[in-house]
Amino acid sequence: LFMGVFIKTLYTPQKTSLVTLSILVGLAILIRPVHYALIPLLILFIPLYHHLYAWSFRLLLRNLLIPVTFLILLGCTGQYIKHGFFALENKSGFNMIGKVALIADEEISSRHSDLLKDLVTFAVSVRTYIDHAPILSLRFLLSSPYYDHFRYETLKTIQPAYSDAIYQQTAIDIIKARPFKYLRDVWMNYCALWQVYELLTLEERHQLDAFVKTYNPAPYMPDHWKPETLLLSLQLPSAMVWILRICLCIVALSGMGFMMIAFKHTKNRSILVATMAALVVHGHYLLIALSQAGLPRYGFALWPAIVLGAIILPILLFKKREKS
Secondary structure: OHHHHHHHHHHOOOHHHHHHHHHHHHHHHHHOHHHHHHHHHHHHHHHHHHHHHOOOHHHHHHHHHHHHHHHHHHHHHHHHHHHOOOOOOOOHHHHHHHHHHHHOOOOOOOOOHHHHHHHHHHHHHHHHHHOOOOOHHHHHHHHHHHHHHHHHHHHHHOOOOOOHHHHHHHHHHHHHHOHHHHHHHHHHHHHHHHHOOOOOOHHHHHHHHHHHHHOOOOOOOOOOOOOOOOHHHHOOOHHHHHHHHHHHHHHHHHHHHHHHHHHHOOOOHHHHHHHHHHHHHHHHHHHHHHHOOOOHHHHHOOHHHHHHHHHHHHHHHHHHHHHO
């Protein structure tokens, strides 16, 4: 819907469509906080539509930012009436504490030393285990279940229970102390979203099976535990998996290219649509990678924009070839 309304405003500009875009973003945020990634795009629309149609900044600010702000405040009000706090529930601290659990070590200084000590106790054996992974995709498959295991299993055994704010502060302390390890984890999950690491090739399936047999049992897991993978990986030949990954890589790189040239081609509507599709996907994927595991179910929600970018790219290349 968001991409469709955006395309409509480009080809048949209507000021009321901007309000619709803002409402869609507000509703998306109420459904899932990751859609905060769309807020920068609304801000980006302000200079874009001012340049394209000479609409006033006051009109653009009113139509693009007031509806989404109203919906967010409405959601906050609902939370206050029902739960007593004026904020949208996003559990950012709860999510982040699982994310950084595997990079914690005893040399880090934290405002909450007891919680950090529990994190280190959990992390030592798990980190030793996943460090044996021979390739990035296997490391992702092995590590991502532990994000949830710490949050939903280990935290139950920690007394007293901590608040989300304490989780958030501890996570920030760890990230500040180990920024490169955190960025390495972000890169791994960002790649996982673009390359669908849970869709295994035949070679990767054999590597996973061999790893599980060699390093059994996994810390905190039952005997012969193995990460879940997409059922399709048991049926698709390796060539199909690599074709898909190559296509996704081309879309990802071309999207970055569109971002770099869009400001020079604002009259080309196709380039603007491809750029917006790329910003939607890259923005969401980056926010997911920063705060969560790069699981396929998070990525699949963005595939309409990926497919749109994949369709536009060959069309633009064909038109360029015709001109030359």
